[in-house]
Amino acid sequence: MxxxxxxxxxxxxxxxxxxxxxxxxxxxxxxxxxxxxxxxxxxxxxxxxxxxxxxxxxxxxxxxxxxxxxxxxxxxxxxxxxxxxxxxxxxxxxxxxxxxxxxxxxxxxxxxxxxxxSFNAVKEPGGILAFEVEPRDYALSEIARIAESNDVTLLSVNTITNPATGKLEVVLKTNRLELQGLVATFERFNYIIKYVYSEEQEEELLKKNYDLLMNYISM
CATH class of the missing domain: 3.10.580.10 (CBS-domain)
Structure with a gap:
């Protein structure tokens, strides 16, 4: 653009x-x-x-x-x-x-x-996964291969250097809301997951808020 x-x-x-x-x-x-x-x-x-x-x-x-x-x-x-x-x-x-x-x-x-x-697929539905790696260990081809093995398409890939550690934070925007399998595969390859925003988390948050509301109503 x-x-x-x-x-x-x-x-x-x-x-x-x-x-x-x-x-x-x-x-x-x-x-x-x-x-x-x-x-x-x-x-x-x-x-x-x-x-x-x-x-x-x-x-x-x-x-x-x-x-x-x-x-x-x-x-x-x-x-x-x-x-x-x-x-x-x-x-x-x-x-x-x-x-x-x-x-x-x-x-x-x-x-x-x-x-x-638009460039970062923010408007597209899908989960977000982030992890840190040493710059020498960053390999986009391997990251893409792991995603493809889980039938996940990477809509955008962004990196930023952590000034405190010198490590790269890699943020993946995917086309899937369910990322449990992808997270497990990355962990199997020794990637340290920082955070995940996915369908499961949204459902868990909704359930937590619902439980809080029910507890408040029953008081």
Missing amino acids: IARELISSVPALHPSDAGSKALRLMNEYHLTQLPMVADNKYLALIAEDDILDMEDPETSLQSMENNGNRPAIMEYAHFYEALKLFHDFKLCVLPIVSREGDYQGIITKDTLLDALA
Whole structure:
């Protein structure tokens, strides 16, 4: 998924716009930043705080002191790069530009979150299993083989390094809600399971809540 596929229909600001208009647009679209564009060229990313600092919000944006804040992403960049920029610059929107520097539109944080959810199969039904391994022992081919041997499809695989131990935490999103057999197989291959979210846990939680309710009613 590339940046240009995530463009949101949010209007850009113009240097001649008053600060009050910028605030109205930000309020309307529930954003705290908007790009300023002139002649189809991206000029700056205007923040709500910058406008609130103006002595007169009815003056034009071009009268503001330019802080040089111009984060942007190329239109054919992968959305992982957009995710990094959102994190590094604490953004709520990210302007997209072409190779020639023409303004294409923006990515909003909500749009990026939707893309991330789709990319990681968050919306698909299925259980989640996580375990830790030494980086040298991480083998995706073996993990996939174990899943396939249990008739389980891996919808997404994510890893993160634990800074305290240096180990990799591997998180598997599967197409199955029943994961007892898969967990047993991983344990047989000496994988240390950290947590499992599956159908059995959901049923157990419902039963526990039901029992608590019955106990409360009988008091």
